[in-house]
Amino acid sequence: MSHADLDAEILAIGRDLASAFPKASRRPLKALDDKAMDLASADADLKAALFRFVDVVPACRNLDDLARHLTGFLSEVEDHPPPIKAAMKMGNSKAGRTALGAASAAGVKHMAHRFIVGETPKDALPAFRQLWKRGILTSVDLLGEATITSAEAERYAQRCHDALDQLGAADKDPNLSVKITALTPLLKPDAPERGKQDAAPRVRALLQHAKEVGAHLHIDMESLDTREAVTDLVLELLAEPEFQDGPSAGVVLQAYLRDAGDLLDTILAGPRREHPLVIRLVKGAYWDHEVVDARQHGWSVPVFEEKAESDRLFESLTVRLLEARPLVKPAIASHNLRSVSHAIAQNRRLGAADDEVEFQVLRGLGDDLQDALAARGFKVRTYCPVGDLVAGMAYLVRRLLENTSNESFLLEMQNGADLERLLAAP
Numbered sequence: 001m002s003h004a005d006l007d008a009e010i011l012a013i014g015r016d017l018a019s020a021f022p023k024a025s026r027r028p029l030k031a032l033d034d035k036a037m038d039l040a041s042a043d044a045d046l047k048a049a050l051f052r053f054v055d056v057v058p059a060c061r062n063l064d065d066l067a068r069h070l071t072g073f074l075s076e077v078e079d080h081p082p083p084i085k086a087a088m089k090m091g092n093s094k095a096g097r098t099a100l101g102a103a104s105a106a107g108v109k110h111m112a113h114r115f116i117v118g119e120t121p122k123d124a125l126p127a128f129r130q131l132w133k134r135g136i137l138t139s140v141d142l143l144g145e146a147t148i149t150s151a152e153a154e155r156y157a158q159r160c161h162d163a164l165d166q167l168g169a170a171d172k173d174p175n176l177s178v179k180i181t182a183l184t185p186l187l188k189p190d191a192p193e194r195g196k197q198d199a200a201p202r203v204r205a206l207l208q209h210a211k212e213v214g215a216h217l218h219i220d221m222e223s224l225d226t227r228e229a230v231t232d233l234v235l236e237l238l239a240e241p242e243f244q245d246g247p248s249a250g251v252v253l254q255a256y257l258r259d260a261g262d263l264l265d266t267i268l269a270g271p272r273r274e275h276p277l278v279i280r281l282v283k284g285a286y287w288d289h290e291v292v293d294a295r296q297h298g299w300s301v302p303v304f305e306e307k308a309e310s311d312r313l314f315e316s317l318t319v320r321l322l323e324a325r326p327l328v329k330p331a332i333a334s335h336n337l338r339s340v341s342h343a344i345a346q347n348r349r350l351g352a353a354d355d356e357v358e359f360q361v362l363r364g365l366g367d368d369l370q371d372a373l374a375a376r377g378f379k380v381r382t383y384c385p386v387g388d389l390v391a392g393m394a395y396l397v398r399r400l401l402e403n404t405s406n407e408s409f410l411l412e413m414q415n416g417a418d419l420e421r422l423l424a425a426p
Ligand SMILES: Cc1cc2nc3c(=O)[nH]c(=O)nc-3n(C[C@H](O)[C@H](O)[C@H](O)COP(=O)(O)OP(=O)(O)OC[C@H]3O[C@@H](n4cnc5c(N)ncnc54)[C@H](O)[C@@H]3O)c2cc1C
Pocket: 219, 220, 221, 222, 252, 254, 256, 280, 282, 283, 284, 285, 286, 287, 303, 304, 305, 306, 307, 308, 309, 310, 333, 334, 335, 336, 339, 360, 361, 362, 366, 382, 383, 402, 407, 408, 409, 410
């Protein structure tokens, strides 16, 4: 197939998916959130103030405290738009502050619930059932970032075991995503072996449990400084004889890393098992961190610095993954209609059926795409974070940053960018 034919096919697929997006009016609350996000993305100072506010919400003692923080952060913003002016005025009296505190607490909670399904897997079950009923698969992510002590790692592992039991009993296709840094406090770049050794027994126990209940265990990928240790740990454990015939397991490949192709070579040379390894292809969620970290240390920047380069490597890795079947099962995780339509077109070009590739989206960000993919009969899995608001703050801030970044596909689409341009080759 020529490039021109492929691009025409991608355009047709993308247009068709876009026409299956739910109408905005069906999601009034989302439209409101989007307005707030618009406001934030248009003004860097306001965005910074709101992020700082979201960060301190869990530590606030009461509504008055919350309102003081909000007006404090907002007072640093020059040229307030009208809604912010009104908020600042309310901060002048105790009654005003209480009302403002209540409104902002409700706002943050509402925003968090867009991304976080429930406090526990059990609380989240009704929402999961709604999705399962519509043929949408889920992966549960138990929120809890950077574990500092062994006791925290143990508690996190126990929550994962409880979730495996609950999902094993309720879900036909139970799937849990875990982060290795939540399972050990010792995963540090300068002593990777110690972190691996500390995490290994907990990850092994989770693999054993997943096998028992027939669940899939997915290992998320975090920043580059832990990538090698995480990949080695998972591949070593999966090579152990007891895991030859299960469970299903998976890793993540981040296309914003210049050397992501080399990691794919390593993974493809890994252990052959009865269950092909699921490889979730993403662009990567730690872009700002990787750039700042490298510059601070005087290292060359490991991620691409032009967005189109990440998009292009994502597309070539998509093809490599599709071609590597049945050794691996590709899961294309993106909210970018071009990246997704490209994967659909390439999958068809290779003669595979549409349901031989899985698409994955994040709850709260990829809802429209999830609905469109499900409506067109594609296999789609939604990654659903579960946990309390405090544990969810780091997650929430990352998602908000992602959604308000000027180079985000979602923001461009929301702002009405031309569909043909959005679907053009990167
Ligand atoms: C189901 C699921 C699971 C996920 N799991 C993980 C995970 O384990 N680990 C992880 O890191 N991420 C994970 N992600 C997050 C994922 O990396 C982000 O959602 C993704 O980067 C956004 O990409 P997009 O294709 O949806 O959007 P797009 O808007 O097309 O791409 C945005 C991305 O492009 C890249 N980018 C932005 N600016 C630049 C620039 N100037 N130069 C180069 N690249 C740039 C960044 O990666 C940014 O996130 C997951 C996402 C999903 C949907």
